[in-house]
Amino acid sequence: MSKLVLVALTVNEADVDKFLLLTRELIRNSIVEDGCLDYYLFRKSGNENEFMLYEKYVDSKVLENHQSSKHFYNFQNSVKSLLSKEPTIEILDA
Secondary structure, eight states, rough: HHHHHHHHEEEOOHHHHHHHHHHHHHHHHHHSSSEEEEEEEEEEOOOTEEEEEEEEESSHHHHHHHSSSSHHHHHHHGGGGBBSSSSSSEEEEE
């Protein structure tokens, strides 16, 4: 069964440009992974520092591989200080 991941992120206003740069790099590296079907970043209307990552994978094994990838690890460590609160993560069967 495919997996859908939704990640809500709130970024410090002063760090939005840096966040966008790091996220574009994450998406560029993630979308080419075997079994990654979709990987998008959305910005909330009316709030310039709230974002949603939408990720879709063939199955849970592919998701696990993504979560253990070097680029995912680097992204997590790089954006921690840019966030104004902990991200909200939902993993759904699709």
